[in-house]
Amino acid sequence: MISVTGLSKRYGTYLAVDDVSFNIEKGEIIGFLGPNGAGKSTIMNILTGYLSMTKGSVSIDGYDIVDYPEKAKKKIGYLPELPPLYTDMKVREYLNFIYDLKGVKFPKKPHIDEVLRLVKIDNVQNRLIKNLSKGYRQRVGFGAALVGNPDVLVLDEPTVGLDPKQIIEIRNLITKLGKNHTIILSSHILSEIQTVCDRIIIINRGKLIADDNKQDLIAKISKDRSLVAQIIGDENKVIEEISKIEGVLNVYSNGKVDGGAFEIVIEPMKGADVRTKVFNKTVGLGASMLSFKDNSMSLEQVFLRLTEATDSEVEAMLSNIKEKTGDSEEGEEE
Amino acid sequence: MRAVFKREFKAYFTTPIGYIVLCAFYAYLGLMFWTTYGAGVPDITGIISGTSVINFFFIPILTMRLMCEDRRQKVDQALLTAPVKLISIVLGKFLAAFAVFAMAYAPTVIFELVFASKVSVNVMTYIYSLIGVLLLGATLISIGMFISCLTESTAVAAILAIVVNIVFMLMSMFSDAVKDNKWFGWLSKVFDKLDFITASENFNYSIFRFADIIYFVSITAVFVFLSVRSLEKRRWS
Numbered sequence: 001m002i003s004v005t006g007l008s009k010r011y012g013t014y015l016a017v018d019d020v021s022f023n024i025e026k027g028e029i030i031g032f033l034g035p036n037g038a039g040k041s042t043i044m045n046i047l048t049g050y051l052s053m054t055k056g057s058v059s060i061d062g063y064d065i066v067d068y069p070e071k072a073k074k075k076i077g078y079l080p081e082l083p084p085l086y087t088d089m090k091v092r093e094y095l096n097f098i099y100d101l102k103g104v105k106f107p108k109k110p111h112i113d114e115v116l117r118l119v120k121i122d123n124v125q126n127r128l129i130k131n132l133s134k135g136y137r138q139r140v141g142f143g144a145a146l147v148g149n150p151d152v153l154v155l156d157e158p159t160v161g162l163d164p165k166q167i168i169e170i171r172n173l174i175t176k177l178g179k180n181h182t183i184i185l186s187s188h189i190l191s192e193i194q195t196v197c198d199r200i201i202i203i204n205r206g207k208l209i210a211d212d213n214k215q216d217l218i219a220k221i222s223k224d225r226s227l228v229a230q231i232i233g234d235e236n237k238v239i240e241e242i243s244k245i246e247g248v249l250n251v252y253s254n255g256k257v258d259g260g261a262f263e264i265v266i267e268p269m270k271g272a273d274v275r276t277k278v279f280n281k282t283v284g285l286g287a288s289m290l291s292f293k294d295n296s297m298s299l300e301q302v303f304l305r306l307t308e309a310t311d312s313e314v315e316a317m318l319s320n321i322k323e324k325t326g327d328s329e330e331g332e333e334e
Numbered sequence: 335m336r337a338v339f340k341r342e343f344k345a346y347f348t349t350p351i352g353y354i355v356l357c358a359f360y361a362y363l364g365l366m367f368w369t370t371y372g373a374g375v376p377d378i379t380g381i382i383s384g385t386s387v388i389n390f391f392f393i394p395i396l397t398m399r400l401m402c403e404d405r406r407q408k409v410d411q412a413l414l415t416a417p418v419k420l421i422s423i424v425l426g427k428f429l430a431a432f433a434v435f436a437m438a439y440a441p442t443v444i445f446e447l448v449f450a451s452k453v454s455v456n457v458m459t460y461i462y463s464l465i466g467v468l469l470l471g472a473t474l475i476s477i478g479m480f481i482s483c484l485t486e487s488t489a490v491a492a493i494l495a496i497v498v499n500i501v502f503m504l505m506s507m508f509s510d511a512v513k514d515n516k517w518f519g520w521l522s523k524v525f526d527k528l529d530f531i532t533a534s535e536n537f538n539y540s541i542f543r544f545a546d547i548i549y550f551v552s553i554t555a556v557f558v559f560l561s562v563r564s565l566e567k568r569r570w571s
Contacts, residue, residue: 048415049414049415050569070418071417073417080408084408084409086345097341098416101338102417103417
């Protein structure tokens with residue numbers, strides 16, 4: 001659906017985007033991650049034809065954005081970082097304007113009504129945009145992107161400025177739209193990407209440093225996938241018995257924790273899932289397990305680790321992955 | 335193009351700009367009519383050609399926010415990522431400004447009717463001078479619009495356009511000044527060609543020449559084209 005090849009963008013001497021390539025299939029929801037100034041917005045602006053690239057090519061559904069800009073742009077709905085709104089217009093008036101501008105063919109009134117309903121702004125449709133709060137403006141911008149029902153949605157931080165309830169609504173909407181749209185979403189809120197997206201692209205200093213599905217990415221970067229358990233019972237016996245379980249490489253104690261329990265760390269062998277066995281064994285010994293969780297990194301940690309690392313460190317981390325075949329399932333059990 | 339035109343035309347009247355410009359213009363026209371009528375001279379072309387100089391200052395106010403306001407508010411992102419050609423965005427804006435400008439001359443129809451009720455008038459004279467002033471206006475609008483493309487500040491756009499217009503206004507003076515100069519005498523011909531006022535005045539004498547029409551249309555086309563290029567260039571910089 002979207003194919004980006006060797007994309008570079010230079011502002012004077014500053015290289016904002018450096019040789020980025022990726023492909024996005026129809027129906028995927030892609031999360032774009034990166035610290036401020038990483039080049040996310042620049043890439044999105046190039047994808048949507050607002051900026052042009054210094055090098056490389058972008059094609060949307062087979063149409064090159066430079067050679068066939070109108071055809072390519074017709075497929076895209078774009079919500080930029082700051083929603084582009086004429087603040088002297090009313091909400092409905094503005095969406096009508098976007099409808100006319102895009103030359104949409106659907107019947108006008110029902111289509112605009114549907115968009116207003118989808119982003120939940122039908123109650124402010126006759127208010128001036130300049131009098132709306134940031135959250136509402138954001139949703140008007142989202143609505144404008146949905147006008148014409150384009151196949152691809154490019155959303156640059158769509159939930160910024162919304163309250164927690166609205167954030168959940170918008171996330172649900174994105175998930176819902178994801179069923180029949182291709183979506184590129186950028187966000188600083190990692191949990192958002194984690195809940196909404198299937199695949200994550202991490203950009204740092206203009207370079208693409210990771211492009212993988214969510215679980216694999218976490219699995220790849222987590223150096224030591226270990227399990228941590230808090231147990232009440234005979235510490236030595238438990239450690240001894242658990243270390244005998246097939247698939248367990250090493251067990252060591254972290255010492256006492258609150259409530260008279262002790263904490264142990266279990267390192268499984270590559271590819272082995274020992275969680276059920278460990279749990280059953282513990283209970284079998286008459287000990288109680290208070291908590292039991294996967295110690296793999298959260299996306300937040302992965303993100304920090306990747307974006308704070310130097311280029312060579314990143315390369316080492318990612319190549320480390322290929323040898324690591326461990327299952328990508330991450331779970332939390334209690 | 336229609337969407338942009340509709341939006342821009344309406345914007346003139348959701349902000350005070352359209353009202354202020356039109357009110358001031360109508361007041362001036364009314365004053366001119368009053369003095370002309372009072373003097374017993376049924377001369378509509380005098381009233382219309384009297385507005386030429388005013389236009390050099392009024393039109394920059396109409397054009398100042400055409401392009402730069404979008405850019406300042408980042409609304410250009412909506413326009414430039416929509417599946418439309420740049421030329422239709424530019425033309426939509428140009429035509430909106432031109433429509434407001436043309437509205438400024440609506441009262442002259444009433445004036446002409448008043449004159450016609452008293453004496454016999456030559457309608458073609460009126461139409462010629464109207465065409466002349468509208469062509470001059472279109473040219474000044476295209477220049478103002480191009481200048482508005484170059485900056486992000488409406489004030490800068492207005493002032494710059496007024497300065498440029500004053501330079502064009504003084505062309506005949508420049509021409510006279512260098513006419514007898516040994517080395518730069520040839521420049522006077524160039525200045526003469528850029529003298530908008532003289533070119534538009536031909537219409538007031540009911541001299542209808544295609545050359546004059548093509549003159550204004552081509553200058554307008556050049557600045558519309560330059561506006562498109564400047565939007566295009568922004569993408570590449």
